[in-house]
Amino acid sequence: MLRCASLSKTYHSGGHRLTVLKDITFHVEPGSFVAIVGPSGSGKTTLLGLLAGLDRPSAGTVHLDGEELGALDEERLTRLRGQKIGFVFQSFQLIPTLTAVENVQVPLELRGEPAAARATELLERVGLGGRGHHYPAQLSGGEQQRVALARAFSTRPKVLLADEPTGNLDARTGATIIELMTELNRDLGTTLVLVTHDHDLAALARRTIRLADGAIVADSAA
Numbered sequence: 001m002l003r004c005a006s007l008s009k010t011y012h013s014g015g016h017r018l019t020v021l022k023d024i025t026f027h028v029e030p031g032s033f034v035a036i037v038g039p040s041g042s043g044k045t046t047l048l049g050l051l052a053g054l055d056r057p058s059a060g061t062v063h064l065d066g067e068e069l070g071a072l073d074e075e076r077l078t079r080l081r082g083q084k085i086g087f088v089f090q091s092f093q094l095i096p097t098l099t100a101v102e103n104v105q106v107p108l109e110l111r112g113e114p115a116a117a118r119a120t121e122l123l124e125r126v127g128l129g130g131r132g133h134h135y136p137a138q139l140s141g142g143e144q145q146r147v148a149l150a151r152a153f154s155t156r157p158k159v160l161l162a163d164e165p166t167g168n169l170d171a172r173t174g175a176t177i178i179e180l181m182t183e184l185n186r187d188l189g190t191t192l193v194l195v196t197h198d199h200d201l202a203a204l205a206r207r208t209i210r211l212a213d214g215a216i217v218a219d220s221a222a
């Protein structure tokens with residue numbers, strides 16, 4: 001489902017070169033549930049961005065469902081993302097001028113699918129049934145996180161990539177979200193790749209990939 005080979009990422013800024021990912025190679029089977037863990041700054045968010053085609057690697061390749069992301073222009077990449085990937089950013093990235101329910105509808109509307117009923121249902125699932133008409137600024141961090149999750153789930157993506165999806169949630173809300181993600185993984189066969197510091201969440205994953213200083217230092221499936 002997802003395959004990356006010899007992936008590297010180097011940033012150039014202020015005359016300095018900073019290599020944040022080095023020679024990353026792994027393969028994620030369809031329907032699997034993988035946790036990516038590692039200390040702050042180890043390259044987790046950078047890796048997730050490369051897997052989603054939101055950013056381009058300095059070297060190496062990413063294949064999503066058989067297609068090499070590096071070979072696609074921006075338009076085709078955007079279309080592929082819309083068809084196959086749900087993405088939850090560490091910083092949510094909701095659209096501030098749209099209400100919660102409108103934010104959840106965006107990916108469905110981009111595909112020309114009926115959106116209103118599903119968006120309302122998803123907000124109920126994440127415990128925000130009564131808050132659909134609120135704007136992101138009127139929601140707490142954890143509530144925004146839940147809207148971002150509902151948005152990522154809206155299109156029933158083949159792959160859900162999520163950057164610390166329970167990072168801003170209390171234990172009980174976090175448990176609801178974890179339940180929703182494992183249900184999706186089990187019932188729809190959605191491939192889950194999650195970056196997490198949450199031990200409960202990492203324990204549910206069938207595989208853990210550990211990064212340190214931009215390299216894979218442990219892979220429980222290897």
Ligand SMILES: Nc1ncnc2c1ncn2[C@@H]1O[C@H](COP(=O)(O)OP(=O)(O)OP(=O)(O)O)[C@@H](O)[C@H]1O
Pocket residue numbers: 011012013018020038039040041042043044045046047090
């Ligand atoms: N655009 C950029 N330009 C230069 N350096 C960057 C850029 N983006 C990220 N970095 C650096 O890359 C390294 C890895 O960052 P990344 O965000 O992937 O870490 P992370 O593992 O997600 O950390 P955290 O757990 O704190 O979210 C960090 O040292 C960061 O400062």
Ligand SMILES: [Mg+2]
Pocket residue numbers: 044045046090163
């Ligand atoms: Mg990060």
